[in-house]
Amino acid sequence: MKTSRAARRVRPPGRTLRMIVGLATVVGLAACGPGVAAQQGGSAEPKSGGAVTFLIDSLGDTWIPNNSAISSFQGHIWGHVTDKLVYVDDKGEVSPWVAESWEQNTDATVFTLHLRKGVTFSDKTPVDAAAVVANLDIWSKGDPARGINPIGLFPKTYDHAEAVDPATVKVTFKAPTLGFVPTLGYHGSILISPKTIALPAAQQADLANDIGSGPFVVSSWKQGDSVVLKKRDDYNWAPAALKHQGPARLDTITYKQVAQPSLRTSAVRSGQADVAYNPSPQELQSFKDQGFTTATPRYLGFVNGYALNTKVAPYDDVKVRQALQHGIDRKEIISTVYTPDWLPAQSLFQSNVPGSTDRSADFAYDADKANKLLDEAGWAKGADGVRAKGGKQLTLTLYANPYLATSKSVDELVAQQLGKIGFKVDIQAFDVVTFGERVKVNSPSVVAYEVTRSFIDAGTVAGVLTDANKGENWFGLGQSDQKLVDLAGRVAKAASVDERKPVLDELQGYVLQQGYFVPLTQIVQRVYLQSPKLHDVTYNGLAYANYYTAWLG
Amino acid sequence: MNRDYAKYALRRVLQALVVILLAYVFTFVVISVLPGDPVTTTLRNPSNGFTEEEINRIVSYYGLDRPVYEQLWESLSRFVTGDLGVSLRSGLPVSRMIGEVLGSTVLLATSALAVALLLAFGVGFGVRHLPRNRGQGVLRAFPSLFLSLPNFVIGLALINVFAFQVGLFQVIDAEGGAATFFAAVALGIPVSAQVAEVLVANLDHEGSQEYASVALSRGLGRTRLFLRHLLKPSALPVVTVIALTVGELLGGAVITEQIFGRTGIGSLVERSVTTQDLPVLQAVVTLAAVVFVLVNLLADLVYPLLDPRVRLGDGRPRERAEVTT
Numbered sequence: 001m002k003t004s005r006a007a008r009r010v011r012p013p014g015r016t017l018r019m020i021v022g023l024a025t026v027v028g029l030a031a032c033g034p035g036v037a038a039q040q041g042g043s044a045e046p047k048s049g050g051a052v053t054f055l056i057d058s059l060g061d062t063w064i065p066n067n068s069a070i071s072s073f074q075g076h077i078w079g080h081v082t083d084k085l086v087y088v089d090d091k092g093e094v095s096p097w098v099a100e101s102w103e104q105n106t107d108a109t110v111f112t113l114h115l116r117k118g119v120t121f122s123d124k125t126p127v128d129a130a131a132v133v134a135n136l137d138i139w140s141k142g143d144p145a146r147g148i149n150p151i152g153l154f155p156k157t158y159d160h161a162e163a164v165d166p167a168t169v170k171v172t173f174k175a176p177t178l179g180f181v182p183t184l185g186y187h188g189s190i191l192i193s194p195k196t197i198a199l200p201a202a203q204q205a206d207l208a209n210d211i212g213s214g215p216f217v218v219s220s221w222k223q224g225d226s227v228v229l230k231k232r233d234d235y236n237w238a239p240a241a242l243k244h245q246g247p248a249r250l251d252t253i254t255y256k257q258v259a260q261p262s263l264r265t266s267a268v269r270s271g272q273a274d275v276a277y278n279p280s281p282q283e284l285q286s287f288k289d290q291g292f293t294t295a296t297p298r299y300l301g302f303v304n305g306y307a308l309n310t311k312v313a314p315y316d317d318v319k320v321r322q323a324l325q326h327g328i329d330r331k332e333i334i335s336t337v338y339t340p341d342w343l344p345a346q347s348l349f350q351s352n353v354p355g356s357t358d359r360s361a362d363f364a365y366d367a368d369k370a371n372k373l374l375d376e377a378g379w380a381k382g383a384d385g386v387r388a389k390g391g392k393q394l395t396l397t398l399y400a401n402p403y404l405a406t407s408k409s410v411d412e413l414v415a416q417q418l419g420k421i422g423f424k425v426d427i428q429a430f431d432v433v434t435f436g437e438r439v440k441v442n443s444p445s446v447v448a449y450e451v452t453r454s455f456i457d458a459g460t461v462a463g464v465l466t467d468a469n470k471g472e473n474w475f476g477l478g479q480s481d482q483k484l485v486d487l488a489g490r491v492a493k494a495a496s497v498d499e500r501k502p503v504l505d506e507l508q509g510y511v512l513q514q515g516y517f518v519p520l521t522q523i524v525q526r527v528y529l530q531s532p533k534l535h536d537v538t539y540n541g542l543a544y545a546n547y548y549t550a551w552l553g
Numbered sequence: 554m555n556r557d558y559a560k561y562a563l564r565r566v567l568q569a570l571v572v573i574l575l576a577y578v579f580t581f582v583v584i585s586v587l588p589g590d591p592v593t594t595t596l597r598n599p600s601n602g603f604t605e606e607e608i609n610r611i612v613s614y615y616g617l618d619r620p621v622y623e624q625l626w627e628s629l630s631r632f633v634t635g636d637l638g639v640s641l642r643s644g645l646p647v648s649r650m651i652g653e654v655l656g657s658t659v660l661l662a663t664s665a666l667a668v669a670l671l672l673a674f675g676v677g678f679g680v681r682h683l684p685r686n687r688g689q690g691v692l693r694a695f696p697s698l699f700l701s702l703p704n705f706v707i708g709l710a711l712i713n714v715f716a717f718q719v720g721l722f723q724v725i726d727a728e729g730g731a732a733t734f735f736a737a738v739a740l741g742i743p744v745s746a747q748v749a750e751v752l753v754a755n756l757d758h759e760g761s762q763e764y765a766s767v768a769l770s771r772g773l774g775r776t777r778l779f780l781r782h783l784l785k786p787s788a789l790p791v792v793t794v795i796a797l798t799v800g801e802l803l804g805g806a807v808i809t810e811q812i813f814g815r816t817g818i819g820s821l822v823e824r825s826v827t828t829q830d831l832p833v834l835q836a837v838v839t840l841a842a843v844v845f846v847l848v849n850l851l852a853d854l855v856y857p858l859l860d861p862r863v864r865l866g867d868g869r870p871r872e873r874a875e876v877t878t
Contacts, residue, residue, distance in 0.1 A: 053725055055724075055725070061595070061642035061643055061828060061830075062640075062642055062643045062644045062645075063643070063644075064644050067644070070601060142607075144610045144611065144613075144614055145614075147611075147614050147615070147644065149596075149603075149607075149611055150603075150607060152596070152601040152602035152603040152607065153601070153602035156604070201644045202639060202644055202645060202646060204644070205643055205644030205645045206645065222653065222816055223643060223645065223650060223653060223654075223816070224816055224820060224821070224824055225814075225816035225820075254725070256725045256814070257814065257816075258724060258725075258814045259811055259814070260709075260811075260812065260814075263712065263724055263812075263814070266712075266713070266717050266724075267717075267723075267724045267725065269717075270716075270717045270720075272716070272717075272723045272724055272725060273724070273725055432594055434588065434589075436589060436593070436594055436597040437588055437589060470604070
């Protein structure tokens with residue numbers, strides 16, 4: 001009797017399972033839908049107060065100032081906790097900051113910096129000439145006995161610095177160093193209290209001990225998790241270029257590490273955070289359509305491109321190198337891999353670098369011209385579409401640069417484009433460790449080295465083109481190309497920007513016409529997605545977002 | 554029994570110490586044979602602008618240019634005195650780095666274990682109560698379903714629904730109560746599967762015994778039978794399974810902490826593996842070995858005390874323990 005009653009009540013087989021699947025589908029679909037809609041607009045008058053939450057993929061490894069100052073991630077925090085001697089804006093223009101003026105001797109070997117008075121570190125000690133000398137020394141030499149690294153990109157020509165009086169510093173170099181003043185605005189050149197500099201490395205590694213003079217101070221931090229900054233009420237020495245003086249408008253900034261890109265963007269979309277760092281380029285348009293702000297500032301530096309090793313055949317032939325330049329369609333790279341926020345290369349340098357000139361005609365995409373150049377060089381197309389000469393195929397190996405996330409996708413597209421004009425392209429992708437071991441610029445096995453590098457002064461180029469003065473010798477030319485040696489030497493020795501400008505122009509033209517460098521696109525290394533409530537964010541020459549001027553409305 | 558037990562306990566403790574020491578050495582060897590080192594890898598990025606001389610000087614400071622056996626000896630000498638060294642990447646003392654994050658992982662792991670036990674006992678209870686054609690089959694399928702669901706999938710689904718849609722917790726407040734609960738659910742679900750499987754199998758076995766049928770026929774309620782007579786004998790093997798799930802909890806914490814943005818031992822492991830930060834990695838692996846060994850040691854030592862059927866002869870390990878019925 002009991003059994004038959006139960007049998008009458010029995011549900012069709014699988015009904016419970018179907019309910020579970022149905023419920024899961026509803027929940028899943030709900031999860032895919034848009035979250036809290038972005039709120040548009042806000043008042044136009046800057047307001048004080050408020051807290052900003054910035055979601056970042058990593059907070060780097062160490063907080064020892066010298067060892068971490070050029071980290072792509074920690075630069076965000078240092079930029080708010082510390083000041084620099086000069087300010088470099090997104091157009092590469094250098095303007096006064098803690099150094100209110102400076103002069104140099106005629107051969108750019110001695111510089112005198114005049115410091116702004118009244119600037120103090122957050123421990124109330126003055127940012128005076130002695131503090132600046134201590135910083136210059138540690139940037140240049142580090143302290144190997146204490147595990148403090150030097151700042152790698154600080155000019156190697158540095159000799160010494162001396163405090164002439166509390167507000168004047170004299171800096172001497174062993175050779176002309178026109179790039180010195182712009183380098184003072186580089187992300188490594190952060191002014192730190194001499195008390196911090198004197199601490200052992202293990203204590204400097206505790207961010208709470210790292211004292212700067214910036215508009216924010218560290219309120220709390222947790223290794224690998226978050227850093228909370230609060231504004232400094234007595235801050236009153238911002239660079240004039242930022243068009244705001246006094247304390248910062250925001251009360252606090254929280255940098256929170258969230259490794260998953262989709263969680264960072266979803267948190268901004270749902271209003272749980274204000275800024276997501278490095279969203280995928282392909283997501284940007286959909287966020288813009290929803291009213292969010294996106295920023296793709298370009299840093300100052302070399303464009304993304306290949307430095308060709310001219311020691312390796314057939315790339316010792318200028319026609320083959322030129323064919324490579326003309327065989328790449330940069331517009332297609334931007335429309336396929338990136339978005340219209342990215343720009344094609346115009347030269348060796350990003351177009352916002354002072355001294356960069358538009359040389360795009362020298363390497364413009366022209367498949368017919370590329371084919372003609374290869375025909376002239378004796379490379380004939382075979383039945384399989386691959387060109388060959390003397391029984392040898394026209395091959396090229398590209399090594400995707402692990403420091404640029406989109407590098408492999410770009411290389412794959414370049415391989416297709418070059419395949420159409422008869423190159424047989426192979427792509428190798430390694431992790432950072434293996435890449436460092438196997439792929440070295442100017443190595444016989446590396447024909448095309450993919451360059452991504454920021455700099456603050458175009459004079460950096462003088463140290464990479466040849467092997468003169470321990471140069472990096474990007475093209476394997478040594479000092480065999482006399483014209484290149486001469487141009488690089490003139491750039492290095494130039495005593496003024498005006499004197500250097502025409503030489504830089506000539507140098508860019510020469511390097512590109514000789515096919516030594518194959519430019520691809522201008523680099524956007526830092527991408528920001530932010531709430532529309534956040535206003536007046538500024539971006540410096542290294543594409544870091546500065547929230548000193550920012551406000552919530 | 555007492556003398557035998559003391560011998561048995563001593564042997565297990567010595568074995569545990571050897572395992573911990575081997576874990577420390579093994580981690581060192583595995584990381585040392587990998588190409589590259591954390592210091593050079595960072596410095597070699599051409600954007601950093603270091604010369605070879607500068608790189609060599611820095612590598613030498615960290616002693617990474619010395620022979621591997623010298624580095625191992627120094628590391629071991631430090632370890633036996635309780636000094637875990639300094640992180641090659643952060644420059645912070647390793648003991649401080651572990652101390653800062655340990656509490657978060659302990660909280661997550663114990664909460665996840667509680668979730669796993671609740672789920673497993675819930676499944677066990679349901680299986681004994683529901684008739685075969687009223688969902689018992691579905692309940693029996695749960696352990697397999699839970700085992701096949703990776704915790705990162707569960708984690709992402711929970712975040713999407715409960716953080717972004719319902720708004721029960723905030724991604725940026727990963728250590729808050731609600732966020733910890735959902736992280737524990739994500740970590741606990743796969744772990745519950747193993748416990749539930751063993752529990753259900755043992756409940757089935759005990760339920761088919763004569764004493765259970767007699768109790769039911771004499772009018773004892775199903776709930777009372779479950780709680781007073783079936784649960785205790787069925788739960789004993791679960792003690793061993795719980796000891797084994799500690800590894801699962803620690804392994805799962807690596808992914809769960811990453812997904813939920815928590816800072817714990819798991820995220821420390823992830824960071825130190827990707828950056829080849831040897832001192833941190835050695836310390837964390839050794840800590841995991843210590844926890845794993847301790848929990849298993851505890852289970853081994855407690856088992857003979859809990860189950861009077863287990864008899865020990867002459868300090869022999871439990872695998873060879875004599876069970877009399």
